[in-house]
Amino acid sequence: MKEFAYVRARSVEEATSAYAAHAGARYLGGGTNLVDLMKLGVETPTALVDVTRLPLDTVEELPDGGLRIGATVRNSDLAAHPLVRDRYPALSQAVLAGASGQLRNAATTGGNL
Numbered sequence: 001m002k003e004f005a006y007v008r009a010r011s012v013e014e015a016t017s018a019y020a021a022h023a024g025a026r027y028l029g030g031g032t033n034l035v036d037l038m039k040l041g042v043e044t045p046t047a048l049v050d051v052t053r054l055p056l057d058t059v060e061e062l063p064d065g066g067l068r069i070g071a072t073v074r075n076s077d078l079a080a081h082p083l084v085r086d087r088y089p090a091l092s093q094a095v096l097a098g099a100s101g102q103l104r105n106a107a108t109t110g111g112n113l
């Protein structure tokens with residue numbers, strides 16, 4: 001077991017400061033990818049900066065007709081969002097084709113990039 005610090009960020013500024021303060025830090029979304037890599041020893045972060053409580057969990061319509069998808073929007077919520085289903089059905093279908101329901105409920109858009 002490798003020790004690591006854990007920081008639950010309450011603002012974007014706190015998240016970026018905590019990340020900068022720890023060389024080898026990683027942001028933590030749903031952890032569906034990162035935690036697996038840690039278990040295998042592929043990722044050995046010195047600190048996890050949990051970004052899941054940040055206010056980045058909305059899908060917003062933009063004036064030019066596009067969408068802004070927050071980094072902490074869960075995959076399930078993205079696939080089910082009315083604007084995504086209506087205007088970007090291929091995106092909704094692609095997200096639903098990935099992983100399992102349990103994973104999609106935890107996984108975030110930021111973590112998927």
Ligand SMILES: Cc1cc2nc3c(=O)[nH]c(=O)nc-3n(C[C@H](O)[C@H](O)[C@H](O)COP(=O)(O)OP(=O)(O)OC[C@H]3O[C@@H](n4cnc5c(N)ncnc54)[C@H](O)[C@@H]3O)c2cc1C
Pocket residue numbers: 026027028029030031032033034035036051071072075097098099100103106107108109110111112113
């Ligand atoms: C069984 C299984 C099946 C899977 N199937 C698929 C699939 O079909 N398609 C697919 O695309 N993926 C799949 N995945 C991979 C993974 O679940 C997804 O990529 C998921 O969206 C990752 O999101 P997360 O929030 O859990 O990321 P995490 O595991 O928390 O993080 C992943 C990476 O992104 C970084 N990160 C997280 N949030 C942010 C942020 N806000 N800003 C910057 N960096 C960030 C982390 O530091 C880490 O490096 C699967 C995983 C498993 C275990």
